[in-house]
Amino acid sequence: MTINVTNADWNAVAPIIIVAITGLLVLLLDLLSPKNISRYAAILLGAAGMIVAGVVASLAYWSPAYVAFGGAFIQSGFGIVFQLIILIAGIGSLILVRPPVQNERIAGATALMLWGTCGAMLMAGAGNLMVVFLGLELLSLALYCLCGLADRPSSRESALKYLILSSTASGFMLYGMALLFGASGSVAFADLANPALASSALLWVGGGLFLVGIAFKLSLVPFHAWSPDVYEGAPLPVTAFMSVATKAGTLAVFARFMYAALPAGTADRLLLPIWIVAAISMIAGNVGMLAQHDLKRLIAYSGIAQVGYILTALAGGTHLGLRYAIYYLAAYTFMNLGAFAIATTMSGDREEGSHLANYRGYGRRNPVGAALMTFFLLAMAGLPPTAGFLGKILILSSSVGAGYAWLGVVLIIGTAISLYAYAKVVRAMYQRDEHVHAFEGHAPAPLAWASAAICFVVIIVMTFYPYTPSNVLPIVK
Amino acid sequence: MIAFWILAVIMLGSAIWCISASKPVYSVVALLLHFAALAAMYLTLNAEFLAVIQLIVYSGAILILFLFVIALLSSGVASFSVGPNRLPRIAIPAIVLIALALGFFTYAMGHAGAVVPAAQAGSPLGPVGTADVFGSVNDFGKALFTSYLLPFEITALLLMVAVIGVILLAGDHAPYVATRKHAAEVRREMREAILREGRQ
Numbered sequence: 001m002t003i004n005v006t007n008a009d010w011n012a013v014a015p016i017i018i019v020a021i022t023g024l025l026v027l028l029l030d031l032l033s034p035k036n037i038s039r040y041a042a043i044l045l046g047a048a049g050m051i052v053a054g055v056v057a058s059l060a061y062w063s064p065a066y067v068a069f070g071g072a073f074i075q076s077g078f079g080i081v082f083q084l085i086i087l088i089a090g091i092g093s094l095i096l097v098r099p100p101v102q103n104e105r106i107a108g109a110t111a112l113m114l115w116g117t118c119g120a121m122l123m124a125g126a127g128n129l130m131v132v133f134l135g136l137e138l139l140s141l142a143l144y145c146l147c148g149l150a151d152r153p154s155s156r157e158s159a160l161k162y163l164i165l166s167s168t169a170s171g172f173m174l175y176g177m178a179l180l181f182g183a184s185g186s187v188a189f190a191d192l193a194n195p196a197l198a199s200s201a202l203l204w205v206g207g208g209l210f211l212v213g214i215a216f217k218l219s220l221v222p223f224h225a226w227s228p229d230v231y232e233g234a235p236l237p238v239t240a241f242m243s244v245a246t247k248a249g250t251l252a253v254f255a256r257f258m259y260a261a262l263p264a265g266t267a268d269r270l271l272l273p274i275w276i277v278a279a280i281s282m283i284a285g286n287v288g289m290l291a292q293h294d295l296k297r298l299i300a301y302s303g304i305a306q307v308g309y310i311l312t313a314l315a316g317g318t319h320l321g322l323r324y325a326i327y328y329l330a331a332y333t334f335m336n337l338g339a340f341a342i343a344t345t346m347s348g349d350r351e352e353g354s355h356l357a358n359y360r361g362y363g364r365r366n367p368v369g370a371a372l373m374t375f376f377l378l379a380m381a382g383l384p385p386t387a388g389f390l391g392k393i394l395i396l397s398s399s400v401g402a403g404y405a406w407l408g409v410v411l412i413i414g415t416a417i418s419l420y421a422y423a424k425v426v427r428a429m430y431q432r433d434e435h436v437h438a439f440e441g442h443a444p445a446p447l448a449w450a451s452a453a454i455c456f457v458v459i460i461v462m463t464f465y466p467y468t469p470s471n472v473l474p475i476v477k
Numbered sequence: 478m479i480a481f482w483i484l485a486v487i488m489l490g491s492a493i494w495c496i497s498a499s500k501p502v503y504s505v506v507a508l509l510l511h512f513a514a515l516a517a518m519y520l521t522l523n524a525e526f527l528a529v530i531q532l533i534v535y536s537g538a539i540l541i542l543f544l545f546v547i548a549l550l551s552s553g554v555a556s557f558s559v560g561p562n563r564l565p566r567i568a569i570p571a572i573v574l575i576a577l578a579l580g581f582f583t584y585a586m587g588h589a590g591a592v593v594p595a596a597q598a599g600s601p602l603g604p605v606g607t608a609d610v611f612g613s614v615n616d617f618g619k620a621l622f623t624s625y626l627l628p629f630e631i632t633a634l635l636l637m638v639a640v641i642g643v644i645l646l647a648g649d650h651a652p653y654v655a656t657r658k659h660a661a662e663v664r665r666e667m668r669e670a671i672l673r674e675g676r677q
Contacts, residue, residue: 003623003624004623005623005626013627068627069624069626070624072624072626072628073627105645108642108645112642115637118634122631130628131627131628134631134632135631137635138631138634141635141642142638142642144642145641145643145645145646149646201584201587202585202586204585
């Protein structure tokens with residue numbers, strides 16, 4: 001069982017190679033320059049590398065899909081769309097890097113973020129379980145280190161918690177993969193779709209354990225306890241990256257597993273626990289949001305619920321559902337990045353601007369910032385002129401069409417609960433409060449403002465020109 | 478089959494010993510036993526290359542690394558300072574869960590369908606150790622650099638991420654600069670000390 005590696009194989013992973021090499025370049029420049037590399041140089045070089053990678057990836061979008069490295073990697077529209085979302089998340093969070101991540105660590109932080117992006121991109125295009133696992137570990141390893149970057153105890157706590165819990169989840173996933181390998185005799189997704197396996201108990205046990213790992217990485221409800229603590233302790237840009245890239249990569253793996261790697265007739269029963277868990281997440285995530293006092297914790301709980309919404313779109317396994325899920329994932333990416341960008345503009349040298357007390361009276365101190373923040377929060381809640389609203393409408397239509405109307409009902413209930421939580425932040429920003437603990441005097445953050453403005457424009461455009469990618473059915477052969 | 482059961486008992490026993498040992502050194506010894514049994518199990522599966530790698534890399538290198546760390550940390554030889562024993566409180570739920578999981582797995586394995594031998598189709602079991610035989614070095618290397626080239630390359634990146642991450646976390650605030658400055662300072666102090674000596 002040998003294959004010949006050709007140029008086409010390398011072309012398929014070219015965007016990933018570009019991102020990885022950019023990481024090396026940043027480190028090399030840091031080493032060669034007499035002082036440390038400046039923050040802007042590192043960030044702009046990293047962002048430029050990711051933009052080039054994005055262009056290279058999107059050039060291949062309409063060309064026919066093919067299998068590279070003997071099935072290890074699949075070059076297809078599906079993988080490319082997810083890779084683009086991951087790259088956007090990478091760029092959008094990389095440009096938010098500023099103190100308290102010290103300037104001495106900026107090159108390392110940039111490189112790790114680039115390599116974490118590589119890991120998520122590999123997950124998006126993975127054609128076998130081995131690449132899925134390695135991509136996941138690449139992403140996770142980078143994130144463990146990034147979480148601990150800020151010089152404060154909560155950051156170290158966050159890194160350690162993430163390391164231990166995530167490794168345990170990886171163990172579950174690996175055990176599941178081993179059993180799937182035992183069932184099919186191959187690590188490729190393509191061989192799992194063998195109808196002879198539908199009655200194999202190994203497939204059921206292995207698939208179940210595999211899904212436990214996926215549910216952990218998506219922070220679905222019984223496996224969600226890590227995410228608020230880890231998000232809160234990690235530096236702001238890392239939280240932004242984690243909240244989008246990890247979820248995008250894992251969702252790509254889940255979608256590929258669900259759409260293309262399951263023997264016919266097993267999907268309904270094997271995936272039922274995931275839909276139930278998604279429903280619980282939509283309620284529990286939004287309820288959990290009500291009690292939070294920190295933007296990062298709030299977004300952690302919000303993320304739990306948002307993944308539930310995306311899974312609602314996937315339920316039933318229709319082509320349309322997948323397109324809508326990708327649309328909502330993209331909208332979610334921009335809302336999250338926008339909210340984090342505004343929080344970054346409020347950060348000082350020692351303190352990050354994520355505590356909700358900082359937002360009291362923000363509407364008077366900075367009307368533009370408050371208006372943008374309101375917009376992003378309302379988009380997360382799914383109110384009309386935003387892509388969040390349109391995305392939820394699309395998800396509802398597909399879930400009803402696919403026979404999962406009960407998930408749609410849960411989605412509406414969850415959204416209703418979440419409105420209160422988001423409105424609480426908005427009210428704090430605009431309420432008249434004379435005794436505001438003024439948290440002011442921050443360094444200007446032009447990149448963060450630019451990011452927030454771009455996110456705003458993109459969400460508006462997405463609302464009025466809702467393009468859902470059509471070339472995205474995940475293929476495995 | 479008998480070999481499997483003996484090895485399985487040794488592996489499980491040493492794993493339990495490893496996590497319940499009172500001193501870190503005992504844990505390492507238990508882990509050594511575990512790795513050795515695992516290597517033997519690879520041998521019974523005709524994967525002699527993996528067995529050798531298991532012995533060299535894990536038992537040889539990684540365990541020694543553990544021992545170094547324990548020796549360097551002065552607390553290594555002392556007992557773990559364990560907190561209050563939480564076992565009684567979680568004993569019943571744990572036993573129920575383990576029993577459920579074991580029962581489920583036993584049932585599942587008993588009803589496992591036929592394994593589809595896709596991967597093994599082109600690799601006949603022949604005399605151990607010769608080329609083009611499942612588990613041989615030749616076969617292993619060929620698979621590593623053709624069918625599994627991509628995972629192999631990702632592993633390289635993975636190791637680099639781990640190294641850079643550790644440097645980033647473990648170094649002080651300015652890893653390179655501070656070290657360089659420190660070295661320069663040390664050299665200057667030494668030079669001055671030598672000059673003083675000469676003057677006296």
